[in-house]
Ligand SMILES: NC(=O)C1=CN([C@@H]2O[C@H](COP(=O)(O)OP(=O)(O)OC[C@H]3O[C@@H](n4cnc5c(N)ncnc54)[C@H](OP(=O)(O)O)[C@@H]3O)[C@@H](O)[C@H]2O)C=CC1
């Protein structure tokens with residue numbers, strides 16, 4: 001059993017899934033919730049998974065970080081649209097010499113955390129997971145689950161494989177979660193964007209699932225062109241990814257069960273979209289060094305329009 005105390009900041013589709021798996025395997029896990037606090041503190045968590053369903057009738061649930069213990073590893077599992085809350089949520093729950101593990105999609109989260117907590121260790125994780133929160137404390141794990149871990153250092157310089165990464169990998173592997181350790185977190189993030197930028201973006205703009213995007217010649221071409229622009233973005237930051245990786249991502253998606261991306265689900269539910277973290281930040285990073293990514297730029301502006309209109313719609317519905 002792990003000696004490390006874990007905090008899950010954001011007990012949704014991803015945080016609820018990995019946190020529940022860690023607790024099931026014997027780790028000491030503390031879950032921060034918002035709307036689901038009442039239900040989860042009463043009834044715990046239910047994970048419906050293709051690998052087998054399980055329930056945790058009792059979990060350490062909190063609605064306020066002031067009541068949480070200091071933890072060795074704090075897992076950030078909010079949507080990036082809520083990252084403006086991190087300065088309030090993180091400082092009191094990370095031990096001195098503790099680790100913040102950012103499991104969000106997109107680019108730039110480690111830099112945001114380093115500004116809030118310059119002294120803690122920061123590890124980024126790229127999660128290849130298909131999971132949805134279908135009710136309060138009710139997680140539906142559809143597929144996959146592997147995490148690629150890399151440690152952050154200022155300017156995304158490579159840290160190699162650290163003991164801290166190995167310790168976390170040990171706990172996750174004991175919980176049945178597959179882990180790969182990488183020396184270069186920035187390269188890992190750009191590789192994940194090869195998938196997220198085209199599929200998350202186009203699924204919203206074109207109102208399509210992954211299988212539909214891959215079945216049509218025109219949209220498949222668009223996906224591939226966007227992937228090559230992500231590669232150009234990576235190169236602008238001194239990282240290269242082989243063309244064979246793009247082919248692997250295309251093949252991977254063809255083999256995936258038809259999937260409504262998380263950005264599409266957010267759009268359909270009129271929730272804010274993770275446009276800035278997934279599309280805006282990579283675009284700006286490339287622009288800062290004079291590299292224009294015209295198709296990603298076009299996608300960004302389309303998504304901003306749809307996101308803005310959705311939010312106005314939501315205000316009208318709420319008022
Ligand atoms: N789901 C997946 O399969 C994958 C997700 N990711 C990434 O993981 C990140 C998390 O996504 P996901 O889990 O799907 O999102 P969810 O919306 O399912 O989970 C986020 C959770 O954070 C909670 N939350 C929001 N604000 C607060 C707050 N102030 N205090 C406590 N809890 C709060 C939300 O609670 P409430 O509902 O009450 O607002 C929600 O349960 C994203 O960056 C996503 O892109 C990456 C790969 C796969």
Ligand SMILES: CC(C)(CO)C(=O)C(=O)O
Nearest residue numbers: 127128129130144195262
């Ligand atoms: C690529 C996918 C769907 C699962 O591997 C994922 O991780 C995501 O939605 O970000």
